[in-house]
Amino acid sequence: MAWKTVDRVSQPASDSPGLSEPLKDKIRGFFDRYPTKRAALIPALHMIQDDHGYIGWRAMDEVAELLEITASDVFDTVSFYSHFWTHPRGKKVVMVCRSISCDLLGADDVLSECKRVMGIDEHETSADGSYSLMTEECLATCDHGPCMVVNEKLHKCVSPSQVEKILNDADNDVLDVPRSDLYDGAERNQG
Amino acid sequence: MNEYEPILLRNVGKPNVRQLDAYRATGGYEGAVRALAHTPDEVIDVVKRANLRGRGGAGFPAGVKWSFLPKERDITYLCVNADESEPPTFSNRVLMEEDPHQLLEGILIAGYATQATVAYLYMRAEFAEQFHIMQKALDEAYHAGYFGKNILNSGYDLECYIHRGAGAYVCGEETGLIESLEGKRGWPRIKPPFPAIQGAFGKPTVVNNVETLANLPHIIQRGADWFMGIGPEGSSGPKLFCISGAVNKPGCYEWSMDITVRDLIEDDRFGGGMRDGLKVKAVMPGGISMGILTADELDMKMDFSDPANYGLLGLGTSSAIVIDEHTDIRKVLRNVARFYAHESCGQCTQCREGTSWMYKIANRVERGLGRAEDIELLGQIPSKMGMMPGLSICGLSDGATFAIRTIVEKFRSELEGYVGSVDDEVVRIALEIAN
């Protein structure tokens, strides 16, 4: 886990969105699942990120207040997990698996092709804000390597020649199964 | 090889089996009904007699683990470990995708046996489709009265929630999982106290793997003797094996634990032989954390005891990555070293520093900048970290140790051929530039 640093210059707290009432309600809906409010933090962070695209400083302050913990407790948790972003990211996040099975099946070439098509390097976001590029450890689909994920959607047995087509497909992040909206942010389905 | 009738994967490919009705038509939830008609202690006793050993990696007998719970307790939590992030393992994914109710039935039985009040199914964040599938199945099961209050009029109450993780391998370690469930960084806890005494939210807690629990409906239905009759002594019951890499049919297969690594690779019922007629160079048969085998060691049995005879840490997740003859061992070494350096949570100095140090060395060896002493160093660092010498909080560092040490020991001459050919001064300058 790499430590993420706080960047209050390019990301002042006042610029980032706070929690809407529907979102707060959605988070409160998780309270009776756990004996402590803090345990609702990770579900809350998923929902915030789902609505805002990332977890900004204001959202961290406000979720801290909602869960009756400190903002530093929240940042402590946020900074540990690779799925949480503290700064805006592309509309779609592409993650290429780099663990052993995918690596031996040519994950490097898939990653290079992603970089070429998007015109960005790993950990970067394209200028038009459409894509961010990341690598991930094993996605538990090693029998279908190389694998990559667009938002939540897993693409299996990806060859470099398919990358461009996948990235240009507007529906490349649509799941094959019906969704449960349990973990979706409150705004997600409103448009 | 004997014949084998699939148990855990018996419903794969059947129409609509993710739906409750279709699952029930295959005898589903009958095990749970039967369990609820017995006392919790009777259920624990059957599971103990069956010697169901944990499928999450450590192989600890589930029934024994449950009996560590204090006799007097008001609240008990059951945590279901679906964090599955050990490369190259994907059997829990298959179980949840193909037969979600089988797992839910297992959760209900384990919950009842341990008198759990709440069960949390901790799922790694990357399991997206699997989350939606499990949540839909759970909604259905609740609706049919298999969860909630007074389940099937037994007087037993169990709530079950899916808790999604957020991307960290170490959250698969049981106390890392508990910390993460509590909304904190997934930092493993110092043990004792063990979770059975003081786990989630300070209460007695049982953590079990998905595959472990998926066995329970069948044990209850068919009995401990039936279970003991499958596979060798000490390694009884059905088992899922994953195979990926340079084979014709990578996938997840079920068999008893009396197959060898060679069977898994070559038999048509499993891997179906090497791709393009390539030869095997190496196999990591239990997930990368158990260590590596050479092509001469393929007779190792995929059971709980044989791996130790080959210098491996254990059976692990019984998931094999098959490495072919054209693969540079340095690539394997670097990839594996990077994994641990990235995933070490950083609490223990020697794990945090040791994994990064090994990665740096593996990196320079791969780039042809290795010094002669680097191989020696790579062999030494692992002896200075891990739970085994009592130096660290969790088993991640033991996984790193076994992976790296066995690669260095078993492929030493190949690695030595790559180092020392560059002048030390050149290495020094190159490293200076790189840093």
Ligand SMILES: Cc1cc2nc3c(=O)[nH]c(=O)nc-3n(C[C@H](O)[C@H](O)[C@H](O)COP(=O)(O)O)c2cc1C
């Ligand atoms: C670093 C590390 C990662 C682990 N990851 C997992 C995992 O993803 N899934 C799992 O079931 N067990 C994992 N384990 C093992 C758990 O700590 C625990 O032993 C297991 O969940 C117990 O379940 P079982 O007794 O049913 O096998 C991991 C252990 C370590 C040290």
Ligand code: SF4
């Ligand atoms: S051994 Fe490594 S991963 Fe485990 S607690 Fe210590 S630093 Fe963290």
Ligand code: FES
């Ligand atoms: S190694 Fe890529 S999915 Fe497992």
